[in-house]
Amino acid sequence: MPAMPWLLPEDGVDLSMLADYQARGGYETARAAIRDKKPEEVTAIVKDSGLRGRGGAGFPTGLKWTFMPPPDGKARYIACNADESEPGTFKDRQILERNPHQLVEGLMLMGYAIHATAAHIYIRGEFAQPFYRLRRAVDDAYAAGLIGKGVFGEGRDFDIVITRGAGAYICGEETGLMESVEGKKGQPRKKPPFPAQAGLWARPTTVNNVETVAHVPFIVREGVAAFRAVGTEKCPGKTIYGISGHVVRPGTYELPIGVTLRELIYQYAGGIRNGRALKAVIPGGSSAPVLAADKIDVKADPESLREVKSVLGTGAVIVMDETTCMVRAALTVSRFYRHESCGQCTQCREGTGWSDRIIKRIEAGEGVPEDLAVLDDLVRALDGQTICALADAASWAAGGFLRVFRDEFVRHIEEKRCPLPESFEP
Amino acid sequence: MSAASLPETAPILPAEVVAKIEAELPNYPVKKGAMMNSLHHVQQALGWIPREAMVEVAALLEVRPIEVLEVVTFYPMFRDKPVGRHHLEFCRNLSCALLGARQLVRHCETKLGIRSGETTPDGKFSIAEAECLGSCGSAPMLMLEDHFHENLTVEKLDLLLDSLD
Numbered sequence: 137m138p139a140m141p142w143l144l145p146e147d148g149v150d151l152s153m154l155a156d157y158q159a160r161g162g163y164e165t166a167r168a169a170i171r172d173k174k175p176e177e178v179t180a181i182v183k184d185s186g187l188r189g190r191g192g193a194g195f196p197t198g199l200k201w202t203f204m205p206p207p208d209g210k211a212r213y214i215a216c217n218a219d220e221s222e223p224g225t226f227k228d229r230q231i232l233e234r235n236p237h238q239l240v241e242g243l244m245l246m247g248y249a250i251h252a253t254a255a256h257i258y259i260r261g262e263f264a265q266p267f268y269r270l271r272r273a274v275d276d277a278y279a280a281g282l283i284g285k286g287v288f289g290e291g292r293d294f295d296i297v298i299t300r301g302a303g304a305y306i307c308g309e310e311t312g313l314m315e316s317v318e319g320k321k322g323q324p325r326k327k328p329p330f331p332a333q334a335g336l337w338a339r340p341t342t343v344n345n346v347e348t349v350a351h352v353p354f355i356v357r358e359g360v361a362a363f364r365a366v367g368t369e370k371c372p373g374k375t376i377y378g379i380s381g382h383v384v385r386p387g388t389y390e391l392p393i394g395v396t397l398r399e400l401i402y403q404y405a406g407g408i409r410n411g412r413a414l415k416a417v418i419p420g421g422s423s424a425p426v427l428a429a430d431k432i433d434v435k436a437d438p439e440s441l442r443e444v445k446s447v448l449g450t451g452a453v454i455v456m457d458e459t460t461c462m463v464r465a466a467l468t469v470s471r472f473y474r475h476e477s478c479g480q481c482t483q484c485r486e487g488t489g490w491s492d493r494i495i496k497r498i499e500a501g502e503g504v505p506e507d508l509a510v511l512d513d514l515v516r517a518l519d520g521q522t523i524c525a526l527a528d529a530a531s532w533a534a535g536g537f538l539r540v541f542r543d544e545f546v547r548h549i550e551e552k553r554c555p556l557p558e559s560f561e562p
Numbered sequence: 563m564s565a566a567s568l569p570e571t572a573p574i575l576p577a578e579v580v581a582k583i584e585a586e587l588p589n590y591p592v593k594k595g596a597m598m599n600s601l602h603h604v605q606q607a608l609g610w611i612p613r614e615a616m617v618e619v620a621a622l623l624e625v626r627p628i629e630v631l632e633v634v635t636f637y638p639m640f641r642d643k644p645v646g647r648h649h650l651e652f653c654r655n656l657s658c659a660l661l662g663a664r665q666l667v668r669h670c671e672t673k674l675g676i677r678s679g680e681t682t683p684d685g686k687f688s689i690a691e692a693e694c695l696g697s698c699g700s701a702p703m704l705m706l707e708d709h710f711h712e713n714l715t716v717e718k719l720d721l722l723l724d725s726l727d
Contacts, residue, residue, distance in 0.1 A: 211591060220696050221693070221694060221696070222694070223655045223656050223657065223693070223694040223698075224656065224657055224694070224698050225694075225696065225698070226696045226697060226698050226699055228696075229696050260696070261598075261602065261637075261639045262639065262692070262695050262696070262705055263696065264707075264708035264709070265708065265709070265710070295589075297589045297590070299595070299598050299599060300598055300599055300602050301598065301637075301639075302598060302601070302602070302637035302638070302639035302640050303637050303638035303639035303640075303692070303693075304636065304637050304638065305693065316598060317595060317598075318592070318594060318595055319590075319592075319594035319595045319596065319597030319598065319623070319625075319629075319633070320594070320597070320629075320632075320633065321632055321633060321636040321637075322636065322637075337591050337592060337595075378698060378699060379699070380657035380660075380698035380699055380701060381656070381657050381660045381661070381698075382660060382661075386657075386698065386699040386700070386701070387699040388699060418656075422655075422656060422694075452698070454656055454657055454660075454698070456660060460660065465656060468654075468655065468656045468659050469656060471654075472655055472656075472693050472694070475638075475693060476693065478636075560659055560660050560661075560662070560664070561659070561664040561665070562654070562659055562664065
């Protein structure tokens, strides 16, 4: 019998039907844990594994679970983040499409561990087909008695509800997500209070990303040592890297954490298309500061990327070749943050708009030298000043392009045009 | 004008949509939680979300109509104006842009005779741009209602457009 996947089944295999998932041993781990372990034991396993969140922030998962207060007999929630909207990222989609039952089993284990009464999965609205698959998986799990009334023991129900998003990146922010699940505009909340104290409908809630939760069955089944045997000391395990842009074989690659960008780009993704030279790489989704081509021997783990002034983020690698104008790349990204700002905080609402307008003028050949000083100032003003981290992300993104490829901005201003007219168009 | 002289208008939400919304309500401790799914049901049935529908949704969720309007106008996928029968949404974010998304949009604009953001006079097609749709490994692409059309080329786009009634 083929083994249960760590995260995804082998290429070409789809475990989205309950019978196929169970034929691999699916749901045995959750059933055994509920029967034989105490909730606190499951939490301890996840904590000892060193699993870190896979949604972009990398917070230690087991530690987050311990923030929940003791149960009081009333509702307690998991909010599962399936809003996957960080540009360059398409890994959670693979789990939702090809292994949704592993997410359900992960939610069962997590729900048992933190005494949750329900999991609210929030899936981005544009993922219509993954939503239908996920809904069928949840319906089939209910029909098989795996979730629902009394599944964690006498009087301990566990429900799963799926809410569809509708196109707002800000709903991938944990408190924006909760606002949307409650039926409101997805405008983030101030923290404190943190979700564990007051989350969904002011009840204790733990928010985790799809890939994070999908790790739990493997960790509980195979154990801490097996998980820690791969990856790095500070960030053990595997992750689903995504790679896109000017590579021969774009796609997702489930690999031990710590593969180098060079290996990802040249060994797994087949190198640069059309025989061109590499120019720049964004290593972790558009919020990750860009890296020049000479940095690609860096390992794609959080600590190593921090040393080269970037972040692992969602492990979404975007590759740009020598034809790429970096001001146009910066513009494509700044346009995104401007569009996605929820508007609450003045620095974000005004700052994303202002920096986008300036970068647009520079790209069109209408920039002036003072623009760069203003942009530098905006990068500072956007960072660490707002209710949520969208402004920080916009700051890091723009700041990266300005720091690593400042000469291209200067050339646009001095030459009053784009010096790479053959480049992609935003 | 007295209430008695106002014409009676039929509800705008079809019975099946009302039933779908009512089926969502028990899943949430507060009915308002059904807002997002309910609006998807409405938009799937009507193609967009008219004001009258917002009022009816508000009644079902026991909220004020403004609470529905602010959600519809906040979320990019929810449409408060009609669009074409085939609403073509092209991803314009970085991975798709690097692989020629803008050229695809321009080709579509030329072929249909409209600009991005517009609807053809016969109401058949509309063109829109979306931010990252999570298909970066199969770029460039577009979303047409519930389906992604990925690894697009000009030829495949023409095939798709020609196949739609």
